[in-house]
Amino acid sequence: MSDFIVHKGRRAAGTFARHYGADVTDLHHEHGKRTAIMLADGRTGAGTCLGCDSAPCMEKDDSELTLFGALDAFPGDPSCDVCPTRAIYWDNENAAACVETGDCIGCGLCVSRCPYGAIRLGDGLTALVETADPDGLVIAGPTKREHPQVKRSGKIATLNAPAAANLPRTIAALDDARTTLLVRNLLNEVGLNARTRRRGDTNMRIDAVGFSRRERPFVAEIETGVGVLESPRGLLEDVAVLHSRYGYAVDGIDPVSIILSFPNVRSEYYQVIRDIEKVLGLRCRTITVGALVTLLWNCTKLDGFDGNTFTVGAGTIDLADCLGLDDAKLAEPYSGAFRPAK
Ligand code: SF4
Ligand code: SF4
Incomplete structure (x- = not known):
């Protein structure tokens, strides 16, 4: 059972331990830096973990696993886990997500799924959940909200990242x-x-x-x-x-x-x-x-x-x-490759 299932059992759907007081509209990733967020009321600053229930960094909603048309009958993996190694979990003491860095492979999935700009690849290697609020964006106390649709830009990491x-x-x-x-x-x-x-x-x-x-x-x-x-x-x-x-x-x-x-x-x-x-x-x-x-x-x-x-x-x-194989490029139809940094 994933850590998130346990977390879900503890908290009502849609609640947050703390909030920004306005929805996030834009989110900009920059390798090696905290994620910058823009709020609907015009405030900007660094994102931090709001301790949200139904945390998209940890678990997918069932509706995300639905396929169109006849393909919905395909017998798929029902797992709602986001993290392939279950490295991200709920830290009850701090009411925030947390990453077991020893298990994290730095894929960036949790980073790209947090709509609050709270996670980054800290050292270009493993995910790090930010809990500090240097720009004073957070309002203490719980609230109930839907997760916003955010516009994402920038780079979670560059190809010279150790990950x-x-x-x-x-x-x-x-x-x-x-x-x-x-x-x-x-x-x-x-x-x-x-x-x-x-x-x-x-x-x-x-x-x-x-x-x-x-x-x-x-x-x-x-x-x-x-x-x-x-x-x-x-x-x-x-x-x-x-x-x-x-x-x-x-x-x-x-x-x-x-x-x-x-x-x-x-x-x-x-x-x-x-x-x-x-x-x-x-x-x-x-x-x-x-x-x-x-x-x-x-x-x-x-x-x-x-x-x-x-x-x-x-x-x-x-x-x-x-696409490159030993620096040689292949013509179509073999496109689509990634060369890890040396
Ligand atoms: S990291 Fe993001 S998605 Fe995960 S609990 Fe914190 S605010 Fe929610
Ligand atoms: S970056 Fe790490 S914690 Fe996040 S989903 Fe990938 S392996 Fe899991």
């Missing part, structure tokens, strides 16, 4: 359940309506399904180990299942491999993808978990997997451009 260099190793060390939770939550946070397979479900082979922001369905194979070479073949099976069991047209489905790092440029992986496109007309895409983290850190949405390149909403990352 970036560590992620390939820390993600590779996660077990299957935590990896799929991480991937699902990253897909959701970069704007995709996605669900990952329920753990232990031997009847469902597809790792993840969902819709792009343009409402095209996709199927995904998540491979962070040695199975990368098999993922294009798995995608073919996934497309067949999505077509036959859920009724989506084959040419309307985007198959995507979500991997940790790209296989060697001379690997059979790329030839298999070319063969699939040539014979079946299906363009299998590949994106790294690091690319998803990069999008999240840059407060950038991924529109989808269709088109000639991955299309990125705010235009701050050209995924086709940022």
